[in-house]
Amino acid sequence: MDRIRITGGNELHGIIPISGAKNAALPLMIASLLTDDTLTLENVPHLADVEQLIRILGNHGADISVNGRRERQGESYARTIHFTCRNIVDTTAPYELVSKMRASFWVIGPLLAREGRARVSLPGGCAIGTRPVDLFIEGLAALGANIEIDSGYINATAPTGGLIGARYVFPKVSVGATHVMMMAATLANGTTTIGNAAREPEVVDLANCLNAMGAKVTGAGTSTITIEGVTSLSGARHRVLPDRIETGTYAMAVAMTGGDVILEGTDASLLDTALEAIRRAGAEITPTETGIRVYRNGGGIKPVDVVTDPFPGFPTDLQAQFMGLMTRSSGVSHITETIFENRFMHVQELARLGARITLSGQTAKIEGVPRLKGAPVMATDLRASVSLVIAGLVAEGDTTVSRVYHLDRGFERLEEKLTRCGAIVERVTD
Numbered sequence: 555m556d557r558i559r560i561t562g563g564n565e566l567h568g569i570i571p572i573s574g575a576k577n578a579a580l581p582l583m584i585a586s587l588l589t590d591d592t593l594t595l596e597n598v599p600h601l602a603d604v605e606q607l608i609r610i611l612g613n614h615g616a617d618i619s620v621n622g623r624r625e626r627q628g629e630s631y632a633r634t635i636h637f638t639c640r641n642i643v644d645t646t647a648p649y650e651l652v653s654k655m656r657a658s659f660w661v662i663g664p665l666l667a668r669e670g671r672a673r674v675s676l677p678g679g680c681a682i683g684t685r686p687v688d689l690f691i692e693g694l695a696a697l698g699a700n701i702e703i704d705s706g707y708i709n710a711t712a713p714t715g716g717l718i719g720a721r722y723v724f725p726k727v728s729v730g731a732t733h734v735m736m737m738a739a740t741l742a743n744g745t746t747t748i749g750n751a752a753r754e755p756e757v758v759d760l761a762n763c764l765n766a767m768g769a770k771v772t773g774a775g776t777s778t779i780t781i782e783g784v785t786s787l788s789g790a791r792h793r794v795l796p797d798r799i800e801t802g803t804y805a806m807a808v809a810m811t812g813g814d815v816i817l818e819g820t821d822a823s824l825l826d827t828a829l830e831a832i833r834r835a836g837a838e839i840t841p842t843e844t845g846i847r848v849y850r851n852g853g854g855i856k857p858v859d860v861v862t863d864p865f866p867g868f869p870t871d872l873q874a875q876f877m878g879l880m881t882r883s884s885g886v887s888h889i890t891e892t893i894f895e896n897r898f899m900h901v902q903e904l905a906r907l908g909a910r911i912t913l914s915g916q917t918a919k920i921e922g923v924p925r926l927k928g929a930p931v932m933a934t935d936l937r938a939s940v941s942l943v944i945a946g947l948v949a950e951g952d953t954t955v956s957r958v959y960h961l962d963r964g965f966e967r968l969e970e971k972l973t974r975c976g977a978i979v980e981r982v983t984d
């Protein structure tokens with residue numbers, strides 16, 4: 555199994571191209587099931603999750619080609635992928651395919667809206683909490699769907715004339731349930747209003763794409779989204795927005811090592827709260843014509859407290875990385891995780907490198923240490939694994955991160971991007 559070996563100690567200098575966002579690409583790809591026409595997505599990152607979703611969509615009948623070639627005939631950055639699902643040939647999303655990735659469950663929305671039925675296995679994904687699906691069930695039921703759980707599957711059926719627009723207020727903010735309600739409501743009869751909707755940029759990206767396909771979605775990016783149902787959707791061409799989590803991750807890596815890096819092709823407004831926390835930690839961050847410049851020279855890393863929250867708050871998907879950064883701060887910081895109840899598995903792995911972290915409920919207390927020392931560590935989930943890479947970049951000697959398949963779910967060509975900026979990072983295959 556592959557491992558990543560990092561030899562710590564080098565500053566980062568240069569340019570890091572930021573990929574299209576995994577968490578936008580996945581729902582956008584799923585939206586292709588809503589139309590019999592071709593949805594073309596540009597700037598799609600080459601990631602294990604994208605490849606897995608390609609398999610899942612293929613199982614439902616989607617014909618998929620990459621940059622005009624069939625999938626797997628060529629690899630490149632920022633791929634353009636064409637999705638055409640003339641007919642849905644199977645409304646079941648089986649356990650074998652869905653259990654590997656949380657977002658694959660979201661096919662339930664388009665399948666139900668277009669075909670009137672869906673049988674979808676309960677999802678998998680990062681083991682960062684219980685991650686129930688009650689909000690999806692309640693939301694789709696509000697649109698008139700009949701939903702039963704049977705042998706690990708959700709069986710959903712729409713009323714005879716199709717889903718019916720309704721007003722539904724989520725009791726809790728959920729990114730995935732907002733994506734699904736929004737997609738399902740595009741083809742419902744009448745108007746749907748979603749209250750307490752997720753405001754993440756990826757929700758806005760999906761709404762923009764749905765509108766380009768002929769949907770009538772307004773309010774995305776606010777807590778109230780309104781969707782006027784239409785009878786059918788057409789194809790469209792849409793560019794996946796830049797990955798704000800990848801952006802924040804590399805910004806934290808530069809804040810950690812020191813140096814001067816341009817994060818190219820990204821947009822600071824996607825992650826204001828996280829960038830502000832990195833600034834307070836001592837890095838200079840300025841928008842440039844092509845992205846963001848992150849710079850830290852000389853000064854140390856200051857302790858900063860953060861609390862994760864739904865957008866526009868500090869993202870839970872950057873919590874582990876920020877903890878990595880705080881391990882080397884000059885004082886004591888506190889990080890509180892409010893989204894997932896079990897998203898601290900990186901704590902014990904960071905401790906192997908010499909970090910001093912204590913947990914009390916949902917808050918981690920990090921006492922900064924003057925040095926970390928390389929060690930073998932294990933990736934436990936996607937963002938946890940990259941926090942170990944960030945720590946490894948400054949640890950003395952070699953850090954070897956095992957189970958890198960977690961990393962490959964969400965970071966495109968991580969070794970290449972870091973190595974080009976002067977880090978010593980290599981993939982080791984046994």
Ligand SMILES: CC(=O)N[C@H]1[C@@H](OP(=O)(O)OP(=O)(O)OC[C@H]2O[C@@H](n3ccc(=O)[nH]c3=O)[C@H](O)[C@@H]2O)O[C@H](CO)[C@@H](O)[C@@H]1O
Pocket residue numbers: 576577578580656657683684685686687688689690691726727728729730731864870871893894895
């Ligand atoms: C592929 C993707 O985009 N994944 C992101 C998405 O995950 P995902 O969409 O799964 O996360 P949610 O926003 O749904 O989860 C937020 C909270 O709501 C809870 N919940 C969710 C649904 C439900 O039916 N019932 C319920 O209780 C979850 O357990 C969690 O505690 O948003 C998360 C929160 O920003 C990010 O960490 C993930 O990277």
Ligand SMILES: C=C(OP(=O)(O)O)C(=O)O
Pocket residue numbers: 577655656657678679680682871936937964
């Ligand atoms: C938690 C994540 O992904 P997923 O929701 O697919 O598990 C993530 O992207 O950090």
